[in-house]
Amino acid sequence: MTTLRIENLNVSFSTEAGPLHALKNVSFDVPENRIVGIVGESGCGKSTLINAILGLLADNGSIDSGSILFEGQDELTTLPPSRMRDLRGPRIATVFQDPMGALNPVISVGKQMLNIQYRSPLSKDEKLSRAVEMLELVRIPDARAALARYPHQFSGGMKQRIAIAMALMMEPALLIADEPTTALDATLEVTTIELLKDLQQKIGCSVMFISHHLGVIAELCDDVVVMYAGEVVERGTVRQIFQDPRHPYTARLLECDPARQSERTRHLPTIPGEIPDLRARPAGCIFANRCDRVSDACSAPPPDKDIGEGHVARCFVADTPAETGVTA
Numbered sequence: 093m094t095t096l097r098i099e100n101l102n103v104s105f106s107t108e109a110g111p112l113h114a115l116k117n118v119s120f121d122v123p124e125n126r127i128v129g130i131v132g133e134s135g136c137g138k139s140t141l142i143n144a145i146l147g148l149l150a151d152n153g154s155i156d157s158g159s160i161l162f163e164g165q166d167e168l169t170t171l172p173p174s175r176m177r178d179l180r181g182p183r184i185a186t187v188f189q190d191p192m193g194a195l196n197p198v199i200s201v202g203k204q205m206l207n208i209q210y211r212s213p214l215s216k217d218e219k220l221s222r223a224v225e226m227l228e229l230v231r232i233p234d235a236r237a238a239l240a241r242y243p244h245q246f247s248g249g250m251k252q253r254i255a256i257a258m259a260l261m262m263e264p265a266l267l268i269a270d271e272p273t274t275a276l277d278a279t280l281e282v283t284t285i286e287l288l289k290d291l292q293q294k295i296g297c298s299v300m301f302i303s304h305h306l307g308v309i310a311e312l313c314d315d316v317v318v319m320y321a322g323e324v325v326e327r328g329t330v331r332q333i334f335q336d337p338r339h340p341y342t343a344r345l346l347e348c349d350p351a352r353q354s355e356r357t358r359h360l361p362t363i364p365g366e367i368p369d370l371r372a373r374p375a376g377c378i379f380a381n382r383c384d385r386v387s388d389a390c391s392a393p394p395p396d397k398d399i400g401e402g403h404v405a406r407c408f409v410a411d412t413p414a415e416t417g418v419t420a
């Protein structure tokens with residue numbers, strides 16, 4: 093089963109200068125038990141995508157068309173807000189860059205972990221045991237004593253691990269992790285990534301993992317979705333994307349080899365030129381003004397070319413491998 097299926101999703105914001113099309117015909121799946129990485133430059137629409145899934149678009153935003161199907165049954169684009177509130181947290185959990193967004197500074201960690209289980213039929217003792225078990229899973233030392241402590245008594249890395257434990261406590265079907273390791277130093281980042289992978293396998297959930305760090309995406313994810321200016325320009329398995337990129341934008345991103353230059357890929361490489369104004373999208377390919385393989389054909393909208401085995405690229409020349417200068 094597919095945990096999340098997004099099909100032809102279009103989202104726009106109304107602005108004084110006219111509608112801004114933030115997501116255009118976005119389609120991809122988050123299959124059961126898989127970790128899907130979402131990568132793209134700032135402004136490519138990652139936050140809009142997350143908010144559209146969670147039913148938390150800004151007041152001036154709207155889903156114009158398309159579908160977000162959760163667990164094959166809940167159509168999130170039309171779900172009543174009360175049902176969406178039920179799903180958010182227990183079934184669709186989130187972890188963000190700043191763990192303090194999830195942790196209340198004036199409530200002990202144990203109390204917060206009990207509060208999350210308010211709907212669970214377990215007794216208070218059983219809920220506390222579950223909290224200890226989760227803290228142990230995220231390697232918080234002396235987990236039972238940790239329940240009485242407050243968030244500020246933990247280091248940044250531990251706070252993020254507690255936030256992950258809280259997000260996964262109710263065994264959600266989907267975890268949306270938005271740059272959860274970006275604020276951590278490189279060593280802590282590696283530990284947190286390993287832990288996340290471990291927990292995902294234990295709990296058996298799907299993960300949508302948003303990161304600028306290509307090395308982390310390559311390490312952690314099963315599948316990758318490459319976004320550019322509100323469009324999914326390429327999607328496929330980690331192997332397909334990193335070893336056989338077909339969209340020129342993906343190829344440019346990979347020009348720094350993540351395996352050998354992980355520090356350099358903590359931030360996306362800079363590509364000359366700018367993302368077009370999303371209020372006046374070009375009629376043709378969205379990447380044409382920055383593309384080194386542009387031709388006359390690109391003034392028409394490019395098709396989503398199916399390269400095979402789930403590998404898809406929105407480009408006229410996707411049939412031929414893109415040059416990266418990277419040896420796979």
Ligand SMILES: Nc1ncnc2c1ncn2[C@@H]1O[C@H](COP(=O)(O)OP(=O)(O)OP(=O)(O)O)[C@@H](O)[C@H]1O
Pocket residue numbers: 105106107112114133134135136137138139140141150152153370
């Ligand atoms: N409420 C809003 N009103 C108008 N435009 C918006 C609004 N929210 C986002 N946008 C625009 O939508 C586009 C996508 O923004 P979004 O925040 O989703 O990108 P992002 O990839 O998450 O970027 P970042 O990594 O910088 O957060 C941008 O052009 C942004 O300016």
